[in-house]
Amino acid sequence: MKKDIFNDPNIKFPAYIPWISKEDKKNVSKALEQTMLTLGPQLEKFESDFCKYTKSKYAIAVSNCTAALHLSLMALGIKKNDEVIIPDLTFVADANAILACNAKPVVVDINKDDYFMSITNLKKNITKKTKAIIPVHIYGQVCNLDEILKIANENDLKVIEDCAHAIGTFYNSKHVGTFGNSGCFSFYPTKNITTAEGGMIITNSKKMAEKLRQLRSHGMSRSLKSRYSSGYPWVFEITEPGYNYRLDEIRAALGISQLKRITKINELRKKAALYYHTKLQNIPGIILPDMVKTKNHSYHLYTIKVRKPFKLSRNQLYKKLKGEGIRTTVYWMPIHLYSAYKEFCKLSNVKNSSTTYNEILALPLFPNIEKKYQDKVIKCIKKFDE
Numbered sequence: 001m002k003k004d005i006f007n008d009p010n011i012k013f014p015a016y017i018p019w020i021s022k023e024d025k026k027n028v029s030k031a032l033e034q035t036m037l038t039l040g041p042q043l044e045k046f047e048s049d050f051c052k053y054t055k056s057k058y059a060i061a062v063s064n065c066t067a068a069l070h071l072s073l074m075a076l077g078i079k080k081n082d083e084v085i086i087p088d089l090t091f092v093a094d095a096n097a098i099l100a101c102n103a104k105p106v107v108v109d110i111n112k113d114d115y116f117m118s119i120t121n122l123k124k125n126i127t128k129k130t131k132a133i134i135p136v137h138i139y140g141q142v143c144n145l146d147e148i149l150k151i152a153n154e155n156d157l158k159v160i161e162d163c164a165h166a167i168g169t170f171y172n173s174k175h176v177g178t179f180g181n182s183g184c185f186s187f188y189p190t191k192n193i194t195t196a197e198g199g200m201i202i203t204n205s206k207k208m209a210e211k212l213r214q215l216r217s218h219g220m221s222r223s224l225k226s227r228y229s230s231g232y233p234w235v236f237e238i239t240e241p242g243y244n245y246r247l248d249e250i251r252a253a254l255g256i257s258q259l260k261r262i263t264k265i266n267e268l269r270k271k272a273a274l275y276y277h278t279k280l281q282n283i284p285g286i287i288l289p290d291m292v293k294t295k296n297h298s299y300h301l302y303t304i305k306v307r308k309p310f311k312l313s314r315n316q317l318y319k320k321l322k323g324e325g326i327r328t329t330v331y332w333m334p335i336h337l338y339s340a341y342k343e344f345c346k347l348s349n350v351k352n353s354s355t356t357y358n359e360i361l362a363l364p365l366f367p368n369i370e371k372k373y374q375d376k377v378i379k380c381i382k383k384f385d386e
């Protein structure tokens, strides 16, 4: 077993270990020999492989998923004073991307028994200013897409799917991210595939893809290749200023070889998740994730809920497991608890997310996790209830 990511000698069982294979290293070394280190052949291949895997028409690689969300909002015309609806239990990147457009995040509650945006709450929060919804395929599970798409359709709203956890998550045989206007993926080190930092946007709209490509590279009207193949390379138009949100060739090369293993990676994750699932059954107060509804899960996280009559609270269990050298964590503090976002949250909108937040705990899960390591986690959870 590799060491903890922080080299903490007390942690014998890390929460995740990135899987970097020999092939990955070979691909990265080869890319380092190119003279073109950005906007080159690796990027083109990574994007085209991603299109093939997700069966989307266009894929635009970017520097991270937050950039993917920000550019998607920009490309869909989200601007000052527009409102965009997000669930309270999500990563702050969703809210940050909305604020980066000077728009207003409208934070709504989740359901009591799952992690998805409450439809009642969503409907209540639609106003004349609402322009888009960001549903989150949290932990790798398909969210309540049908209902959200229906409401979006009825109210003429754009949908940006947050697929940060969901590479390999399919719904009705279609990859998530292909249902809304765009889908945004993360390749952060904990994710199912990693480029260290990195992200991808998929869309089936040619117009949106073209806009996204421009915005990813400062808003330039011409690609690097076309600038150097005809006319003067320094002559290009900027109709709307963009950013430098590019993914370089080295990280794209890593992405290509990681993506080749995605089926294997997700199978191993599934095996490990199902092992927890079988072994942790019937512990009063330990609520396991619903694995029946989640057939097409990417198994990004295995999150349990801890509540009475279990003898320990979630925080106590976290501390006890840490004491045994096991790293666990919580995804995430809800948006309404951050001071920067308080003004966007009505207390009536966050009841279920508050309860859920106090109960959730993600157990260590990664493709090559050893059974004996999982046995230790399982044994400890059972022992602490005695």
Ligand SMILES: Cc1ncc(COP(=O)(O)O)c(C=O)c1O
Residues within 6 Å of the ligand: 064, 065, 066, 067, 090, 091, 093, 094, 136, 162, 164, 165, 185, 186, 187, 188, 198, 199
């Ligand atoms: C649900 C969700 N959305 C967005 C992001 C942002 O991803 P990135 O770190 O690639 O910007 C994350 C990152 O963990 C996430 O979990």
